[in-house]
Amino acid sequence: MDLITNLSLGFGVAFTPINLMYAFIGCLLGTLIGVLPGIGPLATIAMLLPATYALPPVSALIMLAGIYYGAQYGGSTTAILVNLPGESSSVVTIIDGYQMARKGRAGPALAAAGLGSFFAGCVGTLVLAGFAVPLTEVAFKFGPAEYFSLMILGLIGAVVLASGSLLKAVGMILLGLLLGLVGTDVNSGVARYSLDIPELTDGIGFIVIGMGVFGYGEIISNLGKHESERKVFTAEVKGLFPTGEDFKRMVPAILRGTALGSMLGILPGGGAVMAAFAAYTIEKKTKLQPGEVPFGKGNIRGVAAPESANNAASQTSFIPLLTLGIPPNAVMALMVGAMTIHNIQPGPQVMTSNPELFWGLIASMWIGNAMLIILNLPLIGMWIKLLSVPYRWLFPAIVLFCAIGVYSTNNNTFDIWMVAIFGVVGYTFIKLGMEPAPLLLGFILGPMMEENLRRALLLSRGDWSVFVTRGLSASLLAMAALLLLIVLLPSIKKKREEAFVED
Amino acid sequence: MNIKSQKDFFSGLLFTAVGLTFAWGATKYNMGTAARMGPGYFPMLLGVGMAILGGVITFNALVVHTQDGDKVGGWAWRPLFFIISANVLFGVMLGGLPSIKFPAFGLIVGIYVLTFVASLAGQEFKFKEVAVLATILAVISYLAFILLLKLQFPVWPTFITG
Numbered sequence: 001m002d003l004i005t006n007l008s009l010g011f012g013v014a015f016t017p018i019n020l021m022y023a024f025i026g027c028l029l030g031t032l033i034g035v036l037p038g039i040g041p042l043a044t045i046a047m048l049l050p051a052t053y054a055l056p057p058v059s060a061l062i063m064l065a066g067i068y069y070g071a072q073y074g075g076s077t078t079a080i081l082v083n084l085p086g087e088s089s090s091v092v093t094i095i096d097g098y099q100m101a102r103k104g105r106a107g108p109a110l111a112a113a114g115l116g117s118f119f120a121g122c123v124g125t126l127v128l129a130g131f132a133v134p135l136t137e138v139a140f141k142f143g144p145a146e147y148f149s150l151m152i153l154g155l156i157g158a159v160v161l162a163s164g165s166l167l168k169a170v171g172m173i174l175l176g177l178l179l180g181l182v183g184t185d186v187n188s189g190v191a192r193y194s195l196d197i198p199e200l201t202d203g204i205g206f207i208v209i210g211m212g213v214f215g216y217g218e219i220i221s222n223l224g225k226h227e228s229e230r231k232v233f234t235a236e237v238k239g240l241f242p243t244g245e246d247f248k249r250m251v252p253a254i255l256r257g258t259a260l261g262s263m264l265g266i267l268p269g270g271g272a273v274m275a276a277f278a279a280y281t282i283e284k285k286t287k288l289q290p291g292e293v294p295f296g297k298g299n300i301r302g303v304a305a306p307e308s309a310n311n312a313a314s315q316t317s318f319i320p321l322l323t324l325g326i327p328p329n330a331v332m333a334l335m336v337g338a339m340t341i342h343n344i345q346p347g348p349q350v351m352t353s354n355p356e357l358f359w360g361l362i363a364s365m366w367i368g369n370a371m372l373i374i375l376n377l378p379l380i381g382m383w384i385k386l387l388s389v390p391y392r393w394l395f396p397a398i399v400l401f402c403a404i405g406v407y408s409t410n411n412n413t414f415d416i417w418m419v420a421i422f423g424v425v426g427y428t429f430i431k432l433g434m435e436p437a438p439l440l441l442g443f444i445l446g447p448m449m450e451e452n453l454r455r456a457l458l459l460s461r462g463d464w465s466v467f468v469t470r471g472l473s474a475s476l477l478a479m480a481a482l483l484l485l486i487v488l489l490p491s492i493k494k495k496r497e498e499a500f501v502e503d
Numbered sequence: 504m505n506i507k508s509q510k511d512f513f514s515g516l517l518f519t520a521v522g523l524t525f526a527w528g529a530t531k532y533n534m535g536t537a538a539r540m541g542p543g544y545f546p547m548l549l550g551v552g553m554a555i556l557g558g559v560i561t562f563n564a565l566v567v568h569t570q571d572g573d574k575v576g577g578w579a580w581r582p583l584f585f586i587i588s589a590n591v592l593f594g595v596m597l598g599g600l601p602s603i604k605f606p607a608f609g610l611i612v613g614i615y616v617l618t619f620v621a622s623l624a625g626q627e628f629k630f631k632e633v634a635v636l637a638t639i640l641a642v643i644s645y646l647a648f649i650l651l652l653k654l655q656f657p658v659w660p661t662f663i664t665g
Contacts, residue, residue: 165560174552178553220624396622403593408656
C-alpha cells in the first residue's frame with residue numbers, strides 16, 4: 001500500500017535524532033506557551049521563525065508544528081487549574097474543567113483532556129495522511145479561477161467563524177489584503193504604497209504584523225486590565241486516573257469531539273477554537289445519563305469533547321495548507337511564511353518534490369503527540385509550578401523575544417520601528433473590538449489572490465463569468481455563498497452570537 | 504443622533520478612512536482593464552469596497568441598538584507608552600542612530616534597557632527584581648541566540664569592539 005510506504009518514509013525522517021530533538025523542543029515550547037496565559041502559538045511561531053533559518057527545512061517545520069498542537073495540550077492545564085484560557089481554544093474547557101478542579105477532581109479532568117487530545121491527535125494525523133494524496137490530485141486540476149474562488153471560500157470561512165461582528169471581520173480581511181499589496185508589484189515592477197521608503201518596496205514583513213498586532217497589542221491590553229483574582233488549584237492535584245465511570249462517560253465524548261474536530265479543521269477558516277466550541281455545544285445537547293453531573297457543574301464530557309476537538313482540528317488544518325497551499329487559519333498562514341523562507345512553495349507539488357518533508361512532518365505529529373501525553377500527564381507538576389510565575393516577570397521577556405525575533409529576520413532596525421507602529425495599531429484593534437486573525441489571513445492571501453485574479457481574467461479576456469462557468473470554481477463559490485447565507489439566517493445568527501458570548 | 508455602538512462607530516470610520524486612502528493611492532498607478540490589470544486595479548477595488556463597508560458599519564453603529572453602548576473605554580496609556588518605547592529603545596541600542604552619531608550599544612545593553620523600560624509598564628516596579636530579571640534574560644539570550652543559533656547581532660557597544 002502506498003500509504004504504508006509513504007508513512008515509513010516519514011517515520012524514517014522523523015526518527016532521526018535531530019528531528020526527534022526538534023519535535024521535542026516544539027512540543028515543550030508549545031506546552032509552555034499553552035500553559036502561560038497571554039501568549040499564544042501565533043506570537044511564538046512568529047517569534048521563532050527567524051531562528052529556524054539555520055535549521056534544515058524539515059526540522060524547522062516539525063518544530064513549528066509541534067508548537068501549534070502542543071499549545072492545545074498546554075492550554076487545558078491552565079483552563080482547568082486557574083480558570084483562565086491558557087490558549088484561546090481552551091475557552092470552553094474552563095466551564096466544566098474548573099468546576100471539576102473546585103470539587104477536587106482536577107486530576108481526572110487533566111487526564112480526560114490529555115487522553116482525549118492524544119487520541120484525537122492520532123486520528124487527526126491519520127486523516128491528514130489519508131486525505132493528503134486524493135486532495136493533491138484534485139489540486140492539480142485547479143486553474144487560477146479555482147484558486148481565486150477557493151481563497152474567497154477560505155476568507156468567507158474565516159469571517160463566518162470569527163467571533164464578533166461579521167462586517168468588521170470582512171473589513172479586517174480587506175485591510176489585510178490591502179496591506180499585503182504594499183511593495184513591488186510582480187507584474188509591472190511598480191513599488192506600490194512604499195512611500196519612497198526603500199525597505200517597504202519588499203513589502204511589510206508578516207512577522208512584523210504578527211508580532212506587533214498579536215504580541216505587543218495583546219501585552220498592552222493585558223497590562224491595561226486589573227489583575228483579576230486567580231486561585232490556582234495546585235495542591236489539589238492528586239490521583240490523576242479517572243474512575244471507570246469517568247471512562248464510560250468520556251470515551252463517547254472523545255469520539256464525537258474527534259470526529260467533529262477533524263471535519264472542522266479541514267474547512268477553510270476552521271481551526272481549533274471553533275472546533276472546541278462546536279464540540280461543547282453538541283455535548284450539551286445530548287441527554288444526561290442518570291446520576292451524571294450537569295454541564296457547567298463539572299461534567300467530564302465538557303472537558304473531554306472540546307479538548308479532543310481542538311487537537312484533532314489543529315492536526316487536520318494542515319490538510320489545506322499541505323495539499324492546496326492555502327492556509328485555512330492565521331497559524332497556518334505563518335506556516336506558509338515558514339515554508340517560503342526555506343524556499344518551499346506550499347501547494348500540491350510539495351508532496352512530489354519534497355516527499356521526505358511532507359511525510360516526515362506527518363509522522364512527526366504522531367511522535368509529537370506521544371511526547372505530549374508524557375509531558376502533560378506524568379510531568380504535570382512542572383507546569384503547575386510555572387503557573388505561579390507572576391506576569392510582571394513574563395511580559396518583559398515576551399517583549400524582548402519579540403524584539404529579538406523581529407530584528408533577526410532581516411538584521412535591520414527598520415523592522416523594529418515597523419513593529420512599534422503595528423503594536424499601536426494592534427492595541428487600537430483590540431480597543432475597537434476588531435478581531436485581528438482575519439487580517440493576517442488576508443495579508444498572506446492578498447498577493448496570491450491578486451495574481452490568480454489577474455491570470456484568470458487574462459485567460460478569459462476580461463470576462464468575469466469565468467468564475468461561475470467553470471464547474472469546480474462555481475461549486476467553490478456556491479459553498480462560500482451557502483456559508484454566508486447560513487450565518488445570515490436569523491435563527492443561526494442568534495445561536496452564533498450566543499456561542500461567542502461565553503468567549 | 505446618538506451613537507449606539509461606540510466601538511463600531513469608530514472602527515467603521517477607520518475602515519472608511521483607510522479604504523479611501525488606499526483607493527486614492529491607487530489612482531496614481533496604472534489602472535488597466537479587467538483583462539490586463541494594471542497595478543492600480545486590485546487595490547482600487549479593495550479600497551473602494553472597504554470604504555463602503557466602513558460606511559455601512561458606521562451607519563449600523565448609529566441605528567442598531569446595543570445594550571451598553573459598546574463603549575471603547577479608557578486607553579491603557581502607561582503600558583502602551585512603555586512597551587512601545589522599550590521596543591524602540593532596543594532598536595536604537597542595537598543599531599545606533601547614525602543621523603545624530605549615536606553609537607550602537609549592542610544586544611546586552613539593549614536587553615537591560617528594554618527590560619527596565621518595559622517593566623515600568625506593569626503595576627509594580629522593584630528595581631532589584633528587574634535587575635535580576637534583566638541579567639537572567641541577557642544570559643539566556645546570549646547562550647540561545649548568539650552561541651547556539653549563531654544569529655548575527657552586534658553584542659557589545661561598537662566603541663569597545665571597534
